[in-house]
Every structure is written in C-alpha cells, then in structure tokens.
Amino acid sequence: MNSHIQLGHDVPEAEEYNKLRVKAGLSPKDIEASRRGLQGSLFIATLRLEGKLIGMGRVIGDGGCIYHVVDIAVDPDHQGQGLGKRIMAEITGYLDHNAPPTAYVSLIADVPADRLYRQFGFEETAPASVGMYRRF
Structure with a gap:
C-alpha cells in the first residue's frame, strides 16, 4: 500500500x-440519509490520500446478532493497489x-468483487438462501 495513504476510522462527510x-x-444516496446512515455505522475503515477519501468500507447491524458489510469502495484511480484488501x-x-460466535455476518457481493470477499471467508448462500432487496 502507498505509504502516503492513511488508514482511519473516521466518519466521512456525506458529500465525500x-x-x-x-x-x-455505486449508486448515489440522499445526503441526509447518508448522514444518518454513516453516523449509525458500527465500524468504518477509511483510506485517505492527502486528506481526500479514496477508499472505505463499513459494518452496520445490531452489534450482537447481525452484522452487514457495506460500502466497500475504492476510487478507480487507486484500484489495483490492494486497497480493497x-x-x-x-x-x-x-x-x-x-x-459473538453466533453472529451472522453478511454482505451482497457485486461480481467480480466476490473474489475479494472469498479471500476473507465469505461464501455464497445459494441455493439455501438468496439475497433480496426492495427498492423505494
């Protein structure tokens, strides 16, 4: 990893x-919804270069039974450097x-990012279960 890239756990501004x-x-989100969602994160990992947000990921959930990994994103100008990893x-x-040992940790993987998540022990749930969503 570039030695000038700083790893942090700060809550990014909704705009950045x-x-x-x-x-x-990834899809854009409403700014106010972004503010609320970011503040409600259980954990955030950020990567910054000269103060600019170039990568991030976060964990949301109830902090006990359910954890969901979301928003894994790396600026395309900095991809291929192991930053997602x-x-x-x-x-x-x-x-x-x-x-806890009984927690359920999930994520929805876009292809080809599923290859990255497999390196960290994530497996497909199909055919026993499938990911679903509802659009508003």
Whole structure:
C-alpha cells in the first residue's frame, strides 16, 4: 500500500461519501440519509490520500446478532493497489474482535468483487438462501 495513504476510522462527510460511491460505480444516496446512515455505522475503515477519501468500507447491524458489510469502495484511480484488501482486513479484524460466535455476518457481493470477499471467508448462500432487496 502507498505509504502516503492513511488508514482511519473516521466518519466521512456525506458529500465525500457520495462522491466516492459514484466514482466507484455505486449508486448515489440522499445526503441526509447518508448522514444518518454513516453516523449509525458500527465500524468504518477509511483510506485517505492527502486528506481526500479514496477508499472505505463499513459494518452496520445490531452489534450482537447481525452484522452487514457495506460500502466497500475504492476510487478507480487507486484500484489495483490492494486497497480493497486492506479495507476488508480492517473490517475482518473488527468482526473477529467484536462479533459473538453466533453472529451472522453478511454482505451482497457485486461480481467480480466476490473474489475479494472469498479471500476473507465469505461464501455464497445459494441455493439455501438468496439475497433480496426492495427498492423505494
């Protein structure tokens, strides 16, 4: 990892969070919803270069039974440097130290990012279960 890239656990500003999401190919979110959601995170890993948010990931959930890994994003200008792996290593460390043995940890993987998540022990749930969502 570039030695100038700083790993942190700060809550990003809603605007920079959305800017990174869009640049990384994720959908934009409402700014106020982003503020509320970011504040409600159980854990956040951020990567910054000269103060600019270039990567992040977070864990949401109830802090006991259910944990969900979301918002794994790396600025395309900085992809291919192992930054996604660094973010997932931080998240995995948090989960290893905080999630009880009976906790359910999930994520929805976009292809080809599923290859990254497999390196950290995540497996597909199908055919026993499938991911579902509801759009508003």
